Amino acid sequence: MLGKRLLPWDYGVRNLFRRPTRSALTFGGLTIVVLLVLVVVGFIRGLEKSLTATGSPDVVLVYSLSSAADIENSSIPGRTAALLSASVDGIRRTHGVECTSPELYLGTRVATASLEQPGMGVVRGVTTSAPLVRDRVQLVEGSWPESGQVMVGRLAHSKLGASEKDLVVGQQVEFDGKTWTISGRFTAAGSAFESEIWAPLADLQTTLKRQDLSLVAAKMDSPDRVADVDIFCRERVDLELKAVAESAYYASLQKHYKPVRMLGWVVVALVAGSGVFAGLNTMYGAVAGRIRELATLQAIGYRRRAILLTLVQEATLLACAGALAACVIGLLLVDGLAVRFTMGAFMLRVDSVGIAVACGVAALLGVAGALPPAAKAMRLPVVEAIKAI
Amino acid sequence: MSLVDVLNVTKEYANGDETIRPLDGVSLSIHEGDYVSLMGASGSGKSTLLNLIAGIDQVASGEIVVAGTDITKLSRGKLADWRAAHIGYVFQTHNLIPVLTAYENVELPLLLLPMSAAERRKRVEIALEAVDLTPRASHYPRQMSGGQEQRVGIARAIVASPTIIVADEPTGSLDDETTEQILSLLSRVNDELGMTLLMVTHDADAGARARRQVRLERGRLMENGKETKATTLRTA
Ligand SMILES: Nc1ncnc2c1ncn2[C@@H]1O[C@H](COP(=O)(O)OP(=O)(O)OP(=O)(O)O)[C@@H](O)[C@H]1O
Numbered sequence: 001m002l003g004k005r006l007l008p009w010d011y012g013v014r015n016l017f018r019r020p021t022r023s024a025l026t027f028g029g030l031t032i033v034v035l036l037v038l039v040v041v042g043f044i045r046g047l048e049k050s051l052t053a054t055g056s057p058d059v060v061l062v063y064s065l066s067s068a069a070d071i072e073n074s075s076i077p078g079r080t081a082a083l084l085s086a087s088v089d090g091i092r093r094t095h096g097v098e099c100t101s102p103e104l105y106l107g108t109r110v111a112t113a114s115l116e117q118p119g120m121g122v123v124r125g126v127t128t129s130a131p132l133v134r135d136r137v138q139l140v141e142g143s144w145p146e147s148g149q150v151m152v153g154r155l156a157h158s159k160l161g162a163s164e165k166d167l168v169v170g171q172q173v174e175f176d177g178k179t180w181t182i183s184g185r186f187t188a189a190g191s192a193f194e195s196e197i198w199a200p201l202a203d204l205q206t207t208l209k210r211q212d213l214s215l216v217a218a219k220m221d222s223p224d225r226v227a228d229v230d231i232f233c234r235e236r237v238d239l240e241l242k243a244v245a246e247s248a249y250y251a252s253l254q255k256h257y258k259p260v261r262m263l264g265w266v267v268v269a270l271v272a273g274s275g276v277f278a279g280l281n282t283m284y285g286a287v288a289g290r291i292r293e294l295a296t297l298q299a300i301g302y303r304r305r306a307i308l309l310t311l312v313q314e315a316t317l318l319a320c321a322g323a324l325a326a327c328v329i330g331l332l333l334v335d336g337l338a339v340r341f342t343m344g345a346f347m348l349r350v351d352s353v354g355i356a357v358a359c360g361v362a363a364l365l366g367v368a369g370a371l372p373p374a375a376k377a378m379r380l381p382v383v384e385a386i387k388a389i
Numbered sequence: 390m391s392l393v394d395v396l397n398v399t400k401e402y403a404n405g406d407e408t409i410r411p412l413d414g415v416s417l418s419i420h421e422g423d424y425v426s427l428m429g430a431s432g433s434g435k436s437t438l439l440n441l442i443a444g445i446d447q448v449a450s451g452e453i454v455v456a457g458t459d460i461t462k463l464s465r466g467k468l469a470d471w472r473a474a475h476i477g478y479v480f481q482t483h484n485l486i487p488v489l490t491a492y493e494n495v496e497l498p499l500l501l502l503p504m505s506a507a508e509r510r511k512r513v514e515i516a517l518e519a520v521d522l523t524p525r526a527s528h529y530p531r532q533m534s535g536g537q538e539q540r541v542g543i544a545r546a547i548v549a550s551p552t553i554i555v556a557d558e559p560t561g562s563l564d565d566e567t568t569e570q571i572l573s574l575l576s577r578v579n580d581e582l583g584m585t586l587l588m589v590t591h592d593a594d595a596g597a598r599a600r601r602q603v604r605l606e607r608g609r610l611m612e613n614g615k616e617t618k619a620t621t622l623r624t625a
């Protein structure tokens with residue numbers, strides 16, 4: 001019944017072509033607005049993903065009590081891994097091998113073939129047991145690094161500010177006074193590891209003339225067993241160790257970036273707000289020139305609700321066309337764009353959330369842009385409006 | 390029985406301190422098949438009366454009963470539905486929708502009524518045939534002359550077979566030849582299709598084409614030198 005009393009769909013569509021230039025300009029404006037929204041949401045989503053994807057709840061990080069929250073400053077004895085294995089129950093074993101990964105973790109300047117200035121990189125010294133603990137790390141090209149070699153995450157070049165071809169297998173990089181050959185590249189499901197460079201632990205220790213570790217990561221049988229490690233660290237005060245679930249560690253980093261994310265959402269709101277004005281401007285123009293026509297429709301017997309709906313349809317169609325264009329541009333150009341960031345690099349994500357937000361913004365632009373001008377036109381008595389020129 | 394009864398209708402506008410009362414207790418009955426022309430000086434209230442009967446304006450007091458319904462008591466939404474079923478409005482300037490073709494403009498009132506698509510098509514074709522514009526069905530208003538546009542406007546007014554067709558100076562913005570065309574078309578609508586018409590005009594010749602002529606003078610409605618009365622007096 002409702003459908004019978006509505007204006008034809010074509011009426012709303014053709015009205016968009018009445019002032020082609022104005023519609024095209026609004027379309028362009030709305031596309032940019034939605035694209036901006038997509039970029040900001042993509043930024044927020046990429047940041048969130050890189051942080052949440054990094055932490056596993058069943059992995060525990062053991063590092064020094066004195067390092068505050070920053071693992072880079074941590075120094076623990078080289079025997080900590082063995083000590084943990086001997087003292088704590090519940091560490092997972094895979095094929096008879098205990099899943100503990102002693103690691104050295106540091107930020108350092110890394111020089112590549114084409115970089116004029118070495119870029120700030122993150123280097124992690126690991127043993128072959130690292131993949132047992134960091135099970136999302138996957139070698140996609142080349143091989144595990146031997147002595148004098150490193151493997152690079154797929155976003156390591158972004159973190160360094162270097163070009164991608166500087167870090168292909170076979171290329172050389174230099175850090176801490178030693179030249180390293182790239183033996184392989186790895187991915188890690190969007191986590192922060194992807195912006196790191198991994199070197200053999202022993203090699204890195206020799207180069208740095210260090211014998212200590214930054215941390216030991218251990219994979220537990222279940223997330224509950226993380227507490228056991230914590231208790232061990234608290235009981236052995238003499239070791240000055242601290243245990244944190246990896247997921248909790250990165251969650252605390254995420255808290256750290258909360259203001260950035262808040263700012264992102266504020267930008268989304270502001271940009272969307274400015275889009276509403278573009279929509280309003282167009283629809284005020286579209287309605288102002290059509291007062292008599294809208295009154296004629298009422299005289300014929302169309303209810304005000306039907307006329308309101310056709311105006312909202314018109315504006316929403318335009319906004320949705322803009323959103324569609326923005327999503328296409330976004331998927332082609334923005335998605336996967338790497339962004340450098342203090343703690344690593346991550347990729348902008350145009351995912352379902354981004355697209356949903358973009359479409360939501362577009363719908364909002366359409367409705368919010370059409371309602372006030374439509375309501376204004378509907379307030380005018382039909383007898384007066386019918387005389388309007 | 391009469392089709393339209395205007396009963397003691399008053400309409401007034403507040404204009405600063407003074408009140409303008411273009412209609413001051415006006416009564417009129419229009420019967421089925423009538424063709425009534427409504428004349429009077431400019432500003433005498435012709436359009437006001439026509440718009441009240443068409444259900445797009447509100448009375449200050451009085452009743453307007455069309456086909457048994459007192460339309461002054463209807464809510465705004467119900468009144469819109471009522472107009473769709475009962476009123477065919479011919480405007481001074483055709484008021485066609487520029488983005489719709491002649492065919493689509495004529496179809497517009499039918500979309501509000503319960504009927505099949507086939508029935509709708511048949512009716513639009515008959516209406517376009519009646520105004521002799523079948524070959525122009527797919528033309529947009531801007532592709533037609535003023536007279537043709539007005540004929541599409543008439544087709545749109547008759548297509549739903551409304552209870553009454555109201556026309557406010559339908560020839561007001563046309564040249565003599567086109568005026569003649571439109572007037573004879575309206576006469577045919579009355580004669581051949583048997584539809585009831587109320588036409589406002591300031592042109593005495595045009596007014597003379599109607600079966601009945603009424604005049605508005607200082608808020609009163611006159612026919613043949615006497616004040617008009619409603620034939621049906623409702624006891625409510
Ligand atoms: N919205 C309004 N506010 C105030 N006065 C109005 C309004 N609409 C009409 N009037 C007054 O009511 C009177 C009747 O107006 P109406 O339009 O019915 O005249 P008319 O007989 O149709 O005149 P014309 O031949 O010029 O079309 C006029 O004096 C006009 O000024």
Ligand SMILES: [Mg+2]
Nearest residue numbers: 435436437557
């Ligand atoms: Mg008038």
